[in-house]
Amino acid sequence: MTTSKAAYDWAALPHSAIEKLDPNLWRVEGSLPNMPLRRVMTVARLENEELIIYNAIALDEPEMKELEAWGTPAYLVIPNAWHKLDAARFATRYPEAKVIAPSAQRAKVLGVVPRAAGPEQLAMNSEVTIREFEGTGGRELYMTVRSGSHITLILADAVFNMPHGKGMQGFVLRHVTQSSGGPRVSRVGRLLLVKDRTAFAAQLRSLATDDLKRVIVAHHETISEKPAQALLRVADSLAT
Numbered sequence: 754m755t756t757s758k759a760a761y762d763w764a765a766l767p768h769s770a771i772e773k774l775d776p777n778l779w780r781v782e783g784s785l786p787n788m789p790l791r792r793v794m795t796v797a798r799l800e801n802e803e804l805i806i807y808n809a810i811a812l813d814e815p816e817m818k819e820l821e822a823w824g825t826p827a828y829l830v831i832p833n834a835w836h837k838l839d840a841a842r843f844a845t846r847y848p849e850a851k852v853i854a855p856s857a858q859r860a861k862v863l864g865v866v867p868r869a870a871g872p873e874q875l876a877m878n879s880e881v882t883i884r885e886f887e888g889t890g891g892r893e894l895y896m897t898v899r900s901g902s903h904i905t906l907i908l909a910d911a912v913f914n915m916p917h918g919k920g921m922q923g924f925v926l927r928h929v930t931q932s933s934g935g936p937r938v939s940r941v942g943r944l945l946l947v948k949d950r951t952a953f954a955a956q957l958r959s960l961a962t963d964d965l966k967r968v969i970v971a972h973h974e975t976i977s978e979k980p981a982q983a984l985l986r987v988a989d990s991l992a993t
Contacts, residue, residue: 757987761974762842762848763806763814763823763842764811764826764842764914765811765812765813766785766786766810766811767783767784767786768781768782768783768784768810768813769781769782769783770816771812771816771819771820772787773898774905774967775898775900775901775905776798776900777797777798777880777898777900778796778797778900778905779795779796779797779798779820779823779929780793780795780796780969780975781793781796781810781816782814782973783810783877783912783966785838786903788922789918789922789923789926790915790972791915791924791972791974792808792836792838792971792972793808793810793969793970793971793972794807794809794810794975795807795808795810795896795898795907795969796820796823797880797881797896797898798823798824798879799824799827799878799880799881800880802823802825802865802925803825803826803827803828804820804823804824804825804826804827804828805823805827805828805830805881805883805896806826806828806829806830806843806850807830807832807896807907808830808831808832808836808909808971809815809829809831809839809840809842809876810839811839811842811843813978814860816861819826824876826843826850827846827849827851827874828850828851828852828853828874828892829844829847829848829850829852829853829866830845830853830854830883830896830916831852831854831862831866831869831894832855832893832894832895832896832908832909832910833855833858833892833894833909833929833946834854834858834861834862834892834955835908835910836909836971836977837861837862837865837866840852840862840865840866841865841866841876841965842877842962844866844867844868845969849883850877851872851874851875852866852868852869852870853869853872853874853875853883853894854869854870854894855883855885855889855891855893855894856871856891856893857891857948858891858892859890860872861980866924872884872885872894878906879899879926880898880899880900880932881897882896882897883895883896886908886911886953886956887908887949887952887953887955887956888947888948888949888950888951888952888953888954888955888956889946889947889948889953890948892945892946892948893908893909893910893911893946894909895907895908895909895911895960897960897973900966902964903964903967904962904965904966904967904968905963905966905967905968905969906965906967906968906980906984907968907969908948908968908969908970908971909952909971910939910941910942910971910972911938911942911946911957912936912957912970912976912984912987913936913937913938913942913967913970913972913973914935914936914937914940914968914970914973914974914976915934915972915973915974915976916934916973916974917934928939929939931961935967936970936983936984936986936987937987937990938953938987939990943955943991947991950991950992953991954988954989954991955988956986956991957984957987957990958967958984958985958988959987960984961980961981961982961984961988962981963981965980965981965984966980967980968980968984
């Protein structure tokens with residue numbers, strides 16, 4: 754069930770075409786206003802044809818119709834309080850969808866959407882897991898999706914994977930926020946997200962499994978080249 758588009762402000766920023774990674778996993782990359790940052794939405798499809806939308810991005814209407822034809826948007830995952838730009842739009846468009854948010858930031862999420870609870874809303878299944886990222890003090894959710902014999906890990910701000918940019922904004926991202934330059938925990942993440950470096954690093958290492966095929970991050974490029982090794986390097990970097 755959807756709400757009439759005329760009933761609310763549906764504002765889609767420029768975005769890529771839907772990237773169909775696996776039979777049960779789609780990805781879309783979009784822009785942010787007045788920023789060089791790119792943002793990523795990931796959608797997982799359960800066997801019952803319910804969709805789990807992680808880090809929602811408002812798409813143009815043809816892509817939204819394609820998404821709705823693929824399955825029923827049943828879960829809206831707001832991975833942290835910094836990733837709620839289009840959350841209210843999705844919560845209004847899909848009033849029956851369950852909103853999942855991290856425990857420490859649920860109050861901030863409830864300031865934007867009328868409902869939110871924890872990952873326990875997702876029934877146990879063998880395809881998708883949603884959990885709070887250890888070491889963040891309940892500030893971020895991650896998701897894993899099993900597709901056949903391999904797993905995709907989906908993160909928000911726990912790990913960035915941005916190329917270096919140009920100009921003043923590129924300088925700020927590279928040297929001030931330390932967000933760009935390959936898989937890494939940004940300086941902002943270290944200050945505001947990571948509350949226990951040891952636990953955070955241990956979580957990264959536990960997710961670096963042999964069947965990990967890719968890591969989708971909320972900002973820019975998917976980590977598809979030796980993703981487990983990349984997570985281990987990021988974990989090691991937290992010791993410095």
